[in-house]
Amino acid sequence: EAEVAQSPRYKITEKSQAVAFWCDPISGHATLYWYRQILGQGPELLVQFQDESVVDDSQLPKDRFSAERLKGVDSTLKIQPAELGDSAMYLCASSKGPQGADTQYFGPGTRLTVL
Amino acid sequence: QKEVEQDPGPLSVPEGAIVSLNCTYSNSAFQYFMWYRQYSRKGPELLMYTYSSGNKEDGRFTAQVDKSSKYISLFIRDSQPSDSATYLCAMKRGNTGGFKTIFGAGTRLFVKA
Structure with missing residues (x-):
């Protein structure tokens, strides 16, 4: 069964450092999502890609976060500089398309701890 | 006010109980x-x-939606210790580029053997 891959699974960094997370969606899935899940809360959308284009980054803190999906396949989410409040689980998900009936499949997530 | 409200629990039930989760x-x-x-x-x-x-319905799980009351539920029959997890409700609405998913905070469920 195809799965969404993410790496690293865990990342510990000091504040003001740069971190990067990688996601490889299910093959053939055109839509890719990055979510942030703070402990005890549900996932919140940071950015949504349709192929290589950003279609929603309204909740992405653009002063420190950036995301790219250059060839419309895998994607990277970067934080620079990291802050204490960035400690959370970063989840990547993918779906065949952006429509309501398209199911999102989640990866295992990257747990970030900022010291 | 949050778009989606979900009681975070925790909810603890004995094995075999019927579980009701709501948003x-x-x-x-x-x-x-x-x-x-x-x-x-x-x-x-x-x-x-x-x-x-x-x-x-899907096996031991039943999802219920009441749009008039803006209320959704998930029922788990014959609950098992392996059902112990956090259950997140989620809903999609139209947005630029398609649809946007909004999640509830999640309810932590513990099923005791």
């Missing part, structure tokens, strides 16, 4: 309704997906 929402624009299960330190996995009001 309410305020935005009538939501069209699709989902339930995800999330084990500790894992990504969410889709359990149930519904579009219209009414019931949908």
Whole structure:
């Protein structure tokens, strides 16, 4: 069964450092999502890609976060500089398309701890 | 006010009990309704997906949607210790580029053997 891959699974960094997370969606899935899940809360959308284009980054803190999906396949989410409040689980998900009936499949997530 | 409200629990039940999990929402624009299960330190996995009001059953799980009351439920029959997890409700509404998913905070469920 195809799965969404993410790496690293865990990342510990000091504040003001740069971190990067990688996601490889299910093959053939055109839509890719990055979510942030703070402990005890549900996932919140940071950015949504349709192929290589950003279609929603309204909740992405653009002063420190950036995301790219250059060839419309895998994607990277970067934080620079990291802050204490960035400690959370970063989840990547993918779906065949952006429509309501398209199911999102989640990866295992990257747990970030900022010291 | 949050678009989707979900009691975080925790909810503790004995093995074999019927579990009822609920969410309410305020935005009538939501069209699709989902339930995800999330084990500790894992990504969410889709359990149930519904579009219209009414019931949908899959094995021990039943999802119920009442659009007139803006209320959705997930019932788990004959609960097992392996059902211990966080259950997230989620809903989709139209957005630029397609649809946007809004999640509830999740309810932590413990099923005691």
